[in-house]
Amino acid sequence: MTEYVNINPKVQKASRASFGEALVSIGEKYPEVVVLDADLSVSTKSAGFSKKFPERFFQMGIAESNMIGTAAGLALSGKTPFLCSFGCFVVGRFETIRISIAYNQVNARIIGTHAGLGIGEDGYTQMALEDIALMRSLPGMGVLQPADAIETAKMIEYLAGHHKGPVYVRLTRQNLVTLFNQDYEFQYGKGVMLKEGKHIAILATGGTVYNSYLACEKLDKDGLSTSLINIHTLKPIDEDLILKLARSHKRIVTVEDHNIIGGLGSAVSEVLAEEGASIPLLRLGVQDIYGESGTAEDLYEKYGLSPQKIYESICTDHLQLT
Amino acid sequence: MNDEDHTIEKLTQIARELRILALKAITEAKSGHPGGSLSAADIVTTLFFHQMSHDPQNPHCPDRDRFVLSKGHGCPILYAALAKAGYFPESELLTTLRKVNSRIQGHPDHVRFPFMETSSGSLGQGLSIAQGMALAAQIDKKKYKIYCLLGDGEIQEGQIWETAMSAPKYHLDNLIAIIDANKGQIDGYTKDVMNLSPLKQKWEAFNWEVQEINGHNFSEILNAFNNTQKEQKKPHLIIANTIKGKGVSFMENNIEWHGTAPTPEQRDKAIQELTSEKYS
Ligand SMILES: Cc1ncc(C[n+]2csc(CCOP(=O)(O)OP(=O)(O)O)c2C)c(N)n1
Ligand SMILES: [Mg+2]
Numbered sequence: 061m062t063e064y065v066n067i068n069p070k071v072q073k074a075s076r077a078s079f080g081e082a083l084v085s086i087g088e089k090y091p092e093v094v095v096l097d098a099d100l101s102v103s104t105k106s107a108g109f110s111k112k113f114p115e116r117f118f119q120m121g122i123a124e125s126n127m128i129g130t131a132a133g134l135a136l137s138g139k140t141p142f143l144c145s146f147g148c149f150v151v152g153r154f155e156t157i158r159i160s161i162a163y164n165q166v167n168a169r170i171i172g173t174h175a176g177l178g179i180g181e182d183g184y185t186q187m188a189l190e191d192i193a194l195m196r197s198l199p200g201m202g203v204l205q206p207a208d209a210i211e212t213a214k215m216i217e218y219l220a221g222h223h224k225g226p227v228y229v230r231l232t233r234q235n236l237v238t239l240f241n242q243d244y245e246f247q248y249g250k251g252v253m254l255k256e257g258k259h260i261a262i263l264a265t266g267g268t269v270y271n272s273y274l275a276c277e278k279l280d281k282d283g284l285s286t287s288l289i290n291i292h293t294l295k296p297i298d299e300d301l302i303l304k305l306a307r308s309h310k311r312i313v314t315v316e317d318h319n320i321i322g323g324l325g326s327a328v329s330e331v332l333a334e335e336g337a338s339i340p341l342l343r344l345g346v347q348d349i350y351g352e353s354g355t356a357e358d359l360y361e362k363y364g365l366s367p368q369k370i371y372e373s374i375c376t377d378h379l380q381l382t
Numbered sequence: 383m384n385d386e387d388h389t390i391e392k393l394t395q396i397a398r399e400l401r402i403l404a405l406k407a408i409t410e411a412k413s414g415h416p417g418g419s420l421s422a423a424d425i426v427t428t429l430f431f432h433q434m435s436h437d438p439q440n441p442h443c444p445d446r447d448r449f450v451l452s453k454g455h456g457c458p459i460l461y462a463a464l465a466k467a468g469y470f471p472e473s474e475l476l477t478t479l480r481k482v483n484s485r486i487q488g489h490p491d492h493v494r495f496p497f498m499e500t501s502s503g504s505l506g507q508g509l510s511i512a513q514g515m516a517l518a519a520q521i522d523k524k525k526y527k528i529y530c531l532l533g534d535g536e537i538q539e540g541q542i543w544e545t546a547m548s549a550p551k552y553h554l555d556n557l558i559a560i561i562d563a564n565k566g567q568i569d570g571y572t573k574d575v576m577n578l579s580p581l582k583q584k585w586e587a588f589n590w591e592v593q594e595i596n597g598h599n600f601s602e603i604l605n606a607f608n609n610t611q612k613e614q615k616k617p618h619l620i621i622a623n624t625i626k627g628k629g630v631s632f633m634e635n636n637i638e639w640h641g642t643a644p645t646p647e648q649r650d651k652a653i654q655e656l657t658s659e660k661y662s
Contacts, residue, residue: 097569099535099538099567099568099569099575099576100568100569101569102568102569103568107569119569119575119576120576121535121538121567121575121576122505122506122535122536122538122539122567122576123538123539123540123576125540126540148504149504152504180413181411181412181413181414181480181488182413182488182489182503183480183487183488183489183491183503184487184489184491184503185454185488185489185501185502185503185504186488186489186503186504352482352483352484352487352491352494353480353481353482353484353487353488354480354481354482354483354484355482358481358482359482362482362483
């Protein structure tokens with residue numbers, strides 16, 4: 061295993077919680093950072109920043125479009141706004157993002173929390189399942205999703221001080237298992253190798269990375285050697301790495317808590333198809349249906365994203381192909 | 383006792399039962415929104431057990447009055463009303479709310495559970511949908527009314543004010559919006575998060591027929607709905623001043639209870655209060 065990997069199920073944290081802590085520390089370091097929220101600061105965890113830096117925090121009320129436009133104006137005036145809500149509500153104001161933020165190419169950081177089935181009981185109306193697809197379709201928009209606390213902290217630090225242009229960051233409600241140690245370095249646009257194998261390359265993102273890791277362990281036991289790659293940057297996607305994996309493996313699997321249309325599975329298939337790489341691709345994720353209420357665990361089981369279901373899908377796929 | 387006293391006694395008793403049912407369901411689900419369910423209980427009770435024309439035996443009757451729950455997270459109280467009215471079994475509400483494969487979703491789902499006139503849960507959309515229903519009634523020359531329940535935080539959404547603008551243009555006096563003015567939202571008190579006062583004057587300036595009432599006083603609620611039945615060529619708005627968490631002392635006016643489920647012990651304490659003499 062690579063030296064920056066340190067998988068520890070005993071230490072878990074939601075990426076929104078790591079984000080909240082990271083916001084406070086970048087607030088100290090970067091005076092141009094400002095934060096906006098739309099009556100969800102308790103949930104998105106921007107509340108910590110609001111207490112520490114009240115003069116740089118803007119409570120916009122339940123009015124996401126106004127928050128987006130205001131953030132664009134702040135960014136056009138030299139600030140680095142982090143604007144926060146649930147992923148579904150902020151990306152739901154797509155056309156406002158499209159013009160005010162994306163077309164202006166401003167340094168806004170759109171933070172969408174409670175992404176995917178992982179929100180659980182609140183159900184589909186609060187569940188961002190199309191946000192990656194929408195944000196990926198905007199030219200110049202970076203689309204990011206961290207897989208653990210350390211990656212989140214390093215990503216947020218990078219976005220505060222080093223990145224130019226608009227970015228969408230997708231965060232989880234549910235706790236994520238620690239995958240990395242402090243040696244981990246965040247590199248925008250680069251996939252992160254978690255383990256290397258020979259037969260099957262699994263590319264996962266966000267909350268599904270650890271479940272994919274558990275599935276890998278079972279597959280390895282069955283004699284199917286697996287590689288696991290964490291894709292924290294969904295756009296721009298790491299084309300070189302995907303093509304390298306296509307050359308060295310017999311099949312590729314993508315795993316995401318998002319509609320398979322427009323998300324990681326689509327991004328990977330675009331790269332493979334354009335290169336004419338003839339390698340079978342299995343896209344695990346929400347199969348173009350609406351989500352629902354249930355515990356996050358029950359939903360991951362039903363929609364095929366639990367470790368066991370990921371394992372079974374890959375086994376079935378493997379049997380069909382051989 | 384006169385007729386109104388009888389009605390009020392009946393409604394008080396039903397509202398108490400709906401509050402208990404909603405709290406039981408939220409407790410069993412281990413998540414949900416008690417605060418905004420309890421604040422809306424008396425309004426929802428009056429609508430389903432007195433004001434609205436509807437029939438659980440013929441739930442999709444084209445002439446029924448419509449109820450649009452724009453503040454979708456308040457659905458436990460709507461589910462409780464529908465169960466109590468006989469649309470579906472109470473046991474289903476108590477055992478399947480928010481569970482996987484249930485039609486009793488965390489927020490209203492019109493396709494899984496068509497007694498919901500529309501899906502909702504993303505705030506700010508319901509009033510436009512209610513307006514569409516009101517326009518359809520106008521085209522079809524139907525007499526039914528559309529009642530739309532809004533949160534006082536929800537009305538911070540710009541889309542609400544777009545409907546505030548358009549409904550008077552079409553003289554939609556069959557549209558009756560009610561604001562559950564419970565003074566709270568998620569990040570704090572509505573006046574601190576994004577103050578909208580003076581609310582009455584704002585809606586009046588948009589040309590709505592506005593009434594302001596105590597949303598826990600059945601006499602005032604009945605009277606307000608009564609006033610909306612006359613043709614006035616203007617859409618109606620009732621600002622119902624309510625208490626978030628109404629009926630349970632430890633939930634009342636406490637923002638913490640916006641979206642937290644009670645423990646079984648807290649539920650029992652709440653039920654005790656709701657069944658005691660002091661509750662009214
Ligand atoms: C568009 C949108 N933004 C944010 C939310 C998250 N949210 C759910 S309830 C709520 C507060 C609602 O307050 P209010 O409308 O006053 O409801 P009540 O007090 O009656 O519960 C918020 C912000 C949402 N459901 N929809
Ligand atoms: Mg409120």
